[in-house]
Amino acid sequence: MFKNEANQVRAGWLIFLAFVAMFIIQQLFALPGGILLAIVDFPFQDGNYDMDINAAFARHPWIFLLTQGGGTVGGMLATVLLWKFVNKGTLRELGFRGSLRDLWFGLFLGAVSITVIFLILLASGSIDMLNSFRSPEFTVYTLSYLFLFILVGFFEEMFFRGYVMSTMERRGNRKWLIYVVSALVFSLAHGMNPNVSILGLVNIALVGFLFAYMFDATKSLWLPIGYHITWNYFQGNVFGFAVSGTEPFGIYNVSVENGNDLLTGGAFGLEGGLLATLLIVLGFFATRVYVKMRIK
DSSP, rough: OOOOOSBBOOHHHHHHHHHHHHHHHHHHHHHHHHHHHHHHHOOOSOOOOOOOOOHHHHHHHHHHHIIIIHHHHHHHHHHHHHHHTOOOOOOHHTTTSSHHHHHHHHHHHHHHHHHHHHHHHHHHSEESSSSSSOOOOHHHHHHHHHHHHHHHHHHHHIIIIIIIHHHHHHHOHHHHHHHHHHHHHHHTTTTTTTTOOHHHHHHHHHHHHHHHHHHHHHSSHHHHHHHHHHHHHHEEEEEEEEBBBBBOSSSOEEOOOOOOOHHHHHGGGGGGSSHHHHHHHHHHHHHHHHHHHHHO
16 A cells, blocks of 8 residues: 555655645745734734735735745755655756756746737737736835745746656656646645636646646756746736736736636636636647757
């Protein structure tokens, strides 16, 4: 049950234990931000204090970055330590190899994908812009969320692709199973997000397949890391859509109230819509073309 025919601990147990350890360390690293928020935001105002944690973080974006970013850094550290001391692997074997050209293409592809979805929704009247292209609203969130989404892109690809896929590959699992497990675990990890939808979880699993394909095709984490960063950042902090259900702070702001949720994704964000499904599928073709050109 616990070991395979080669007397090795099965990949599933390694992944499960890594997930639990990573979660615990994330909470520990996020704790200082939570304590600071309580100290700074706790005093009652006229006896009518708003206990909404999201509203409190909205009042203190840098504390939010400290809390969420701290937890993300903790997850990255846990992944590296588990890979090094439990799996006996190097960072290169985890996926940090290959050309940084892959990172730049990933950044480009993620940004273009979200921009295409935005333009289609705008042209079809599915969304309403609340500020014009000539009046971008730059705020502290524009910078703080850039830092956060860079950390998220690195952490989630290190764990869900680098750790999960490489651990399973080392145990001789079939490629299709490696893809499925990586994508499903990635989707399930987003299952408690606010305003979650079935289509949203399906699309997150689908983009998990895309990230797995990018990692497998390039033998490197750089391409999925780049795509992941700009997919999130352009969605939430450029065009002002919710990101997997979380509140957006875009330099442009949009309303999806008059649109079809099947296209816009509704309160969950673009990942809950069919246009995201289409662009993710196109991402497979774009990656295939890029990899072929990269080899030449």
